[in-house]
Amino acid sequence: MKKLNIFWLFFLSVNIFAQENTTNLDFRNLQSPVKDQGFRGTCTAFAIAAAIEILPNSYPDVSEKYIYASMKTVDFMYKDFFPGAHLKEYVATLPKYGILPESLMPYNPTFQYKMNKDDIKLRKVILEADVGPVDLLVNYVPKVKKTIPSYAVQSYPLDSIRNPKFVIALLKKYKSVAVSYHLYMGGWKKNDVSTSKPVGINNCGYQIKNLSNGRLFPATAGTRLYGKDFFKKIFQENSDFYFVRTDPVDEHYGGHAVNIVGVDGDNFIIKNSWGKDWGTDGYVYLSFDYHKIFVTDLLTISEVRER
Known part of the structure; x- marks a missing residue:
């Protein structure tokens, strides 16, 4: 899991849309089995693999290790090391390195x-990827027989993916979209969320402060106190409102990638990679309000072809 700086959110001018959804969609029956990433920061690879596994001509079980190691190899060659990954980074690595079956x-x-x-970059990459760049390039890349065309993997602007209607249109087309969120671990606890108890802003790990009067209030009270345009106001530049963490422990905040696979009322249906005993058989509902505030990235994949 990669830590994300929440403060970048505060200076963005974004469009927060009213909830006008009347569409219910459920593509859970089309998805590959729920997997478990364990206590490793590989969630982006699992979200990518899940989106690929439902495509024609794909392997039914794609190697997350290969997907993640390929991205980390690019990090090693061209970037400074950092733990975790962003979904948009795979726009370049998937067409270049392709995919392998889990076997x-x-x-x-x-x-x-x-x-x-203080470890050197090579050691950090090997440890996080569970394979070294040379080993990957020599022993695994030559085995690749399937790839993702560059035109078939796409990332989208933040102001677009904040709109549930935009995401629903993508979901109708692709049946699974990889998406990442800023999250507070306390709001995603195993026994506290399910398809009947959505991930929402009631336990998002933040309160909101009004700089004009010093007032602190929960995110759920924003529209009641300041009107239906509250979330437009909070993201405007020079806004009087900003988020304040409710938990002093930095490690309790971070980023996580999952898959949107359905819509029910004002909630997205989310497929996670924390095993079937999390949520409801590995799935959970996530409110549109949470999505609009905390979404950070979204990726679609439309085709697998022979290399």
Whole structure:
């Protein structure tokens, strides 16, 4: 899981749309089985794999380890090291490196490592990817027989993906979209969320402060106190409102990638990668309000072809 700086949200001018959805969609029956990433920061690879596995000509079980290691190899060659990944980074790596079946490069959810901040970049990459760049390029890339065309993987602007109607249109077309959120771990606890108890702004890990009067209030009270345009106001530049963390522990905040696979009322149906005993058989509802505030990235994949 990659930590994300929530403060970038405060300076964006975005469009927060009213809830006018009347569409119910449920594509859970088309999805591959729910998996478990373990205690590793590989959620983006699992979201990518889940979106690929439902496509014609794909492997039914795609190697998350290969997807993630390919991206980390690019990091090693061209970027500074950082833990985790952003979905948009796969726009470049999927067409270049393709995909492998799980059988050729199985993922180990129990793999553990200790990384020190002073470790050299190569060691950090090997530890996080569970394979080294040379090993990947020599022993695994030559085995690739399927790839994702560059035109078939697409990331979208933030102001577009904040609109539930825009996301619903993508979902109708692709049946699964990979999406990432800023999250507070306390709001995603195993026994606190399900398809009957959505992830929402009632336990999002933030209060909102009004700078003009110093008042702190929960996010759920925003529209009641300041009107239906409250969420437009809070994201405007030089806004009087900003988010204040309710938990002092930095490690309790971060980012997580999942898949949107349906819509029910004013909630998205989410497929997670934390095993079937989380949520309802690995799925959960997530409110439109939460999505509009905390979504950070969205990726669609439309085709798998032979290399």
